[in-house]
Amino acid sequence: MRSKKPVAAVAVAVCGSLALAACGAAGGPSAAGGKISNDKVVLGLLNDQSGVYKDLSGPNSKVAIEMAIEDYKTKFGDKAVAKTIEIVSADHQNKPDIANTKAQEMYDRQNADVILDVPTSSAALAVANQAKAKKKLFIDVGAATTALTGKSCNKYTFHWAYDTHMLANGTGAATVRQGGKVWSIVYPDYAFGQDMNKSFTAAVEGAGGTVQQSIATPFPNDNFATFITRAGSTNPKVIATMAAGGDLINFVKQFNQAGMKDTTLAVGLMFITDIHSLGVDQFAGTTFTDAWYWNFDAKNRAWADKFKAKTNTRPTFAHAANYSAALQYLEAVQRAGTDNADAVVKELEGKDLNDIFLRNGKVRAADHRVLHDAYLAKVKAKGEVKQDWDYEKVLATIPADKAFGPVSVDCKM
Amino acid sequence: MSAFVQYTLQGLAAGGFYALAALGLAVIFGVLGVVNFSHGACYMLGAVAAAVLLDVLHVHFWVALVVVPMLLFLVGMAMERLFVRWLLRLDPLYNFLLTFGLSLILVDLVKRRYGVSGLPYERPAGLDGQLQIGGLGLSTYQVFACVFSFVICGLVWLVLTKTRVGMIVRASTEDAERTRALGINVGRWITPVFGFGIALAGLAGVMAAPFRAVTADMGSNFVIILFAVVVIGGLGSILGAVVAGFLVGLVEAYGQAYAPTFAQVAIFLLMAAVVLFRPAGLFGREETA
Numbered sequence: 001m002r003s004k005k006p007v008a009a010v011a012v013a014v015c016g017s018l019a020l021a022a023c024g025a026a027g028g029p030s031a032a033g034g035k036i037s038n039d040k041v042v043l044g045l046l047n048d049q050s051g052v053y054k055d056l057s058g059p060n061s062k063v064a065i066e067m068a069i070e071d072y073k074t075k076f077g078d079k080a081v082a083k084t085i086e087i088v089s090a091d092h093q094n095k096p097d098i099a100n101t102k103a104q105e106m107y108d109r110q111n112a113d114v115i116l117d118v119p120t121s122s123a124a125l126a127v128a129n130q131a132k133a134k135k136k137l138f139i140d141v142g143a144a145t146t147a148l149t150g151k152s153c154n155k156y157t158f159h160w161a162y163d164t165h166m167l168a169n170g171t172g173a174a175t176v177r178q179g180g181k182v183w184s185i186v187y188p189d190y191a192f193g194q195d196m197n198k199s200f201t202a203a204v205e206g207a208g209g210t211v212q213q214s215i216a217t218p219f220p221n222d223n224f225a226t227f228i229t230r231a232g233s234t235n236p237k238v239i240a241t242m243a244a245g246g247d248l249i250n251f252v253k254q255f256n257q258a259g260m261k262d263t264t265l266a267v268g269l270m271f272i273t274d275i276h277s278l279g280v281d282q283f284a285g286t287t288f289t290d291a292w293y294w295n296f297d298a299k300n301r302a303w304a305d306k307f308k309a310k311t312n313t314r315p316t317f318a319h320a321a322n323y324s325a326a327l328q329y330l331e332a333v334q335r336a337g338t339d340n341a342d343a344v345v346k347e348l349e350g351k352d353l354n355d356i357f358l359r360n361g362k363v364r365a366a367d368h369r370v371l372h373d374a375y376l377a378k379v380k381a382k383g384e385v386k387q388d389w390d391y392e393k394v395l396a397t398i399p400a401d402k403a404f405g406p407v408s409v410d411c412k413m
Numbered sequence: 414m415s416a417f418v419q420y421t422l423q424g425l426a427a428g429g430f431y432a433l434a435a436l437g438l439a440v441i442f443g444v445l446g447v448v449n450f451s452h453g454a455c456y457m458l459g460a461v462a463a464a465v466l467l468d469v470l471h472v473h474f475w476v477a478l479v480v481v482p483m484l485l486f487l488v489g490m491a492m493e494r495l496f497v498r499w500l501l502r503l504d505p506l507y508n509f510l511l512t513f514g515l516s517l518i519l520v521d522l523v524k525r526r527y528g529v530s531g532l533p534y535e536r537p538a539g540l541d542g543q544l545q546i547g548g549l550g551l552s553t554y555q556v557f558a559c560v561f562s563f564v565i566c567g568l569v570w571l572v573l574t575k576t577r578v579g580m581i582v583r584a585s586t587e588d589a590e591r592t593r594a595l596g597i598n599v600g601r602w603i604t605p606v607f608g609f610g611i612a613l614a615g616l617a618g619v620m621a622a623p624f625r626a627v628t629a630d631m632g633s634n635f636v637i638i639l640f641a642v643v644v645i646g647g648l649g650s651i652l653g654a655v656v657a658g659f660l661v662g663l664v665e666a667y668g669q670a671y672a673p674t675f676a677q678v679a680i681f682l683l684m685a686a687v688v689l690f691r692p693a694g695l696f697g698r699e700e701t702a
Contacts, residue, residue, distance in 0.1 A: 052630070055530040189674065217669075218677040220634055222625050225423040225555065226669035226676075233416055249531055249626035256536070257552045257624050259543040277626075279533035 035338035037111065040084035043069075043326055044112030046102055046127065047142055049091035052245040053119045056271040057142050057318040060311050061117055062089050064319045067306065068326035072334075081334050088112060092123050099123035103130040103138075113339045114139060114329050117322055121145035121191050131156040136341050139325040142318055144269060145195055149367040150408035155345060158368045161321035161357075162291040164192075164199040165405035166374050167269055170289030170398050171240075172203030174376050178287075180238040180264050181209040184231035186251070187242035187268075188219035196242040196268045212236055217243075224251045228258050240266040249278050256282055271316045275379055275391045283379040283391075290377045292317035292357050293392050303356045314389035317357075324357035360400040367411040374403040415549050420670045421663065426555035428662020429562025430617045432655045434635070435642040436569060437613030439654035442643070443586030444599075444606045447497060447508045453636025454516035455611045459485055459618020460627045461523055464532040474537035474623065481619045482612040489611025493604045501603075516632070523629040531628040540623065554624055561620065566655045569613075573651060582606060586649060638665075641684045647697020657695060 043065055049058050069085045088110045092099040099118060106112035107130065115131065118124045119142025131138035132154040139158045140148055144167070148159045183204050187193035193216070201211045212234045217227050224243075228251075231239045239260070241251045248267065255265055270288045294304035294314050303323075307315045332347035333339050350365040359373040377392040385391060434456055441449050462481045466472035472480060496515065500507040540557055543550040573579035584592040585599045593599050618632075625631060642661050646653025661680055668676035687694060 050524070050529075052529055054524075055528045215673050217673060221677070222631065222634060223423075223427050223665065223669075225427070225552075226420055226666045227673065229416060229419050229423065230670050230673070246531060246626040246628045246630060249628075253624045253626070257554050259550060259552060273530045277531040277533060277628075279535060281535070282533075 035340075036082060036333075037113065037339055040086055040111075041082040041330070041333060041339050042086045042088060042110060042112045043329070044103075044106040044110065044115040045087060045089040045117055045322070046092050046099060046106065046115050047089075047117040047119055048094050049089070051094055053094065053142065055273045055277075056316045057117055057119055057322065059089075060307075060313070060315070061141075061319055061322040062087060063310050064307065064315065064323040065116065065326040067303075067310075068323045068330065071327060072330040076334060081337055082330060082339065085330070092118065092120070094120040094123060096120075096122040096126040100126040100130060103127045104134075107131075107134040107136050113137065113333075113341070113344075116325055116329075117141045117318070119143055119318070121147070121195070124148060125152050128152050128154060128157045137329070137344060139329060141321045141325055144192055146199070146405065146408065147195075149369040149411060151410040153367050153408075153411040153413060155368075155413055156341060158325075158348065158363065158370060160325045160370045161317060162289075162374070163369075163404070164195045164268075165203075166291070166403050167289045168196065168199035168203040169405070170374055170376050170403065171266055171268070171287060172200050172209075173207040174396070175238055175264065175266055175287060176204055176207035176209040180266070182235075182237045183209060183211045183240055183266075184213045184215070184234065184236040184238070185211055185240045185242065186215045186217060186224070186227050186231050188221070188244075188247060189216040190219050192244070193219065193242045200240060200242070200268065219243075220247055222247070222250045224254045225258070228255055228260075232258065232260050232263060236263060238264045238266050240268060242268040244269050245274070248274055252278060252282055252286075271318070272314065272389065272391060273316055276389060280379060280385055280391055281382045284381045286379045287395070288377060288379075289398070290317060290375045290392065290394075291372075292320045293375060293377060293394060294320070295390055295392070296375070296394055299356055320357040324355050327355055328353050328358070362400065364407065366407045367413070369404055369407075371400045371404050373400050374398040416670070418549055419551065420666045422551055422555050422559060424663035424666030425659055426558040426662070427665055428659035429558050430621060430635075430658075431639060431642045431661050432566055432658025433562050433620075434614050434617040434639055435646065435654035435658045436566060436651065437610035437617075438639060438643050439646070439649055439651050440582070440586075440613075441607055441610035443649040443651065444582060444589075445493075445497070445501065445508075445603055446505055447501070447512070447607075448505060448648075449512045449610065450509055450636065451492070451512040451516035451519065452611075452614050452639060453632030453634075454519040455485060455489070455614035455632075456618040456621070456635055457523065457629060457632035458488065458519060459615030460534075460622040460625070460631060461527065461532065461618075461629075462615070463619045463622040464534045464627045465527075467534065468532070474540075474619075477619050477622075478616070482616040485615030485618075486605075486608040486612040488615075489608035490604050492611065493607035497607065498603070516636075520629050520633070527629065529629060531626045534622045534627055536623055558620055565613075565616070570651070570655075578602075586651075638680060641680050643694075645684050645687045645694060647694025650694060650696040650698075653694055653696030 047057050090102045114137035118127050121143045124140050124143035137156050141161045144164050146163045187197040197214050243251045267288045275283050294300050332344045335347045336343040348363050353361040361372040363370050375394045376396040377394050438452050463477040540554045544553050589599050642657045646657030664679050668679040
């Protein structure tokens with residue numbers, strides 16, 4: 001036995017060094033790869049694949065990105081600069097520390113050229129820092145914080161779909177215009193909720209309304225009954241909730257139970273999956289801001305039909321935006337003729353872009369906020385729903401130049 | 414004043430859920446000595462079962478209120494027979510870990526089948542809207558939740574104190590060895606008691622379905638508060654579980670009303686205070702602590 005030990009140790013050492021050598025050969029920056037690093041473009045999808053935001057983006061966003069790759073290949077055929085395109089995906093569980101290590105792993109070891117999606121503001125901010133350090137692209141779709149184009153803005157980070165300013169501006173101003181001047185806001189006490197509360201207060205006051213109370217609630221929370229009574233105790237015209245996901249459903253169910261007939265419910269952030277999971281009648285009549293709606297026009301419907309054929313469900317705006325981000329990234333690679341990050345950034349900055357998601361889209365060069373049309377929508381009554389997932393009625397299109405806020409003074413590229 | 418009455422009602426309604434579920438937890442702990450961490454998952458199963466039955470078989474809320482606890486009773490008995498039983502002789506920690514593992518599996522199975530964003534549940538007819546009592550508009554549902562859980566807790570109390578079965582269960586809770594010595598087959602009662610505890614969790618779940626989000630994760634937050642309830646009431650104390658359930662509901666409601674940021678902390682401060690001054694809980698006996 002004893003004599004075998006050194007032999008084993010040597011064997012391990014040899015194997016180890018062989019593995020290291022192999023690793024070095026495969027993992028290093030490819031010198032022979034021409035203009036596309038490692039001879040392939042790698043798209044990293046980092047989002048919630050098991051938790052509360054799984055249904056609104058999650059694994060189905062991978063399907064959306066695959067659709068973008070297909071469309072890119074069909075469009076450019078033999079002329080495509082990116083011949084091999086791969087997707088790597090990971091679950092960040094909505095935790096910033098996990099997002100941080102996963103992003104590092106994607107950029108360094110999986111050679112991701114761009115990371116997409118990343119819902120949950122704190123996680124998105126962590127990835128933005130990695131993008132800046134590694135000098136590789138990050139296109140955020142799922143997170144709402146304006147800090148991505150504010151304090152944490154950088155050359156390699158783009159914010160594609162929406163932000164708290166867009167949500168507040170649309171819903172807040174429209175509701176005040178319709179007569180809902182006096183507000184109570186109930187918000188979850190963490191980064192997203194606080195940001196939403198600030199944005200909504202600014203939007204309501206900007207439109208000539210007043211906010212009587214802003215009530216912070218624990219997060220997560222399933223019993224809102226008393227918060228609702230308290231919010232209603234000053235007889236506001238509008239009670240607004242900034243809760244998201246399961247908490248939003250709790251809130252709406254309990255709001256409907258409270259029997260406040262003279263008070264309108266405003267919802268800060270809503271995905272079509274929320275309406276689906278609560279049932280239209282509980283939300284009926286609620287006004288909110290949407291970044292994209294699948295049944296808005298023929299173009300969207302056609303895309304949504306393709307999506308449904310693959311996933312058996314209708315897309316949320318996050319799915320469409322992930323498609324759009326992947327497609328526009330690949331087209332920028334095509335124009336640049338390389339996947340070199342600086343060259344691709346140059347091809348995106350300041351450009352006018354249009355696809356199924358981006359209408360009148362433009363990448364603002366100063367802070368990388370992607371401007372596009374947004375929509376003021378209303379949840380249909382049960383009788384108006386003609387087919388599955390046909391839940392929204394678009395009341396107005398908010399033009400791209402009005403939908404988002406001005407460039408933040410905090411943003412130093 | 415009217416707001417205060419509303420807060421109180423809301424507290425009692427929320428407390429009703431805690432009391433029902435904690436009652437199940439207390440009965441199980443009393444007879445089996447098992448700290449059932451899967452209670453939150455069983456509460457979730459109750460709500461999900463109600464939603465699925467409504468969607469697929471159009472089983473009405475009122476029917477679900479009876480059928481679902483019966484289903485959960487069977488689930489509970491199966492859990493005890495297949496898993497819990499084999500670890501009863503070991504350190505209680507083993508069953509704690511087992512039930513924790515079971516709850517993770519149950520939650521993930523539901524996520525796999527029904528996704529994470531939850532199932533729709535229509536508001537049951539008759540519970541929608543408001544009751545006008547003495548010039549006060551009170552939510553019908555909350556009044557119902559409050560009264561119903563009072564009644565169920567009362568019934569369980571009657572069964573435990575006035576029937577032979579109840580006497581055996583109480584005797585086993587007090588001292589299983591001595592009960593056995595008196596010629597009672599305690600082992601025979603273990604399976605149905607576990608099933609009954611799970612059924613109570615399921616019942617709380619059905620009651621939650623119309624006004625809380627029916628999601629795979631709905632039990633994970635709930636079970637934490639539930640343990641606070643049981644610790645405050647005294648582990649294994651049946652009366653303690655019920656009183657502490659309503660107490661915690663009230664603390665939560667008043668907290669939300671008068672000091673929103675501290676609403677959840679208040680529950681755990683109460684728990685800390687109870688543990689500090691009465692380590693066995695409000696109604697617990699020292700030896701069970």
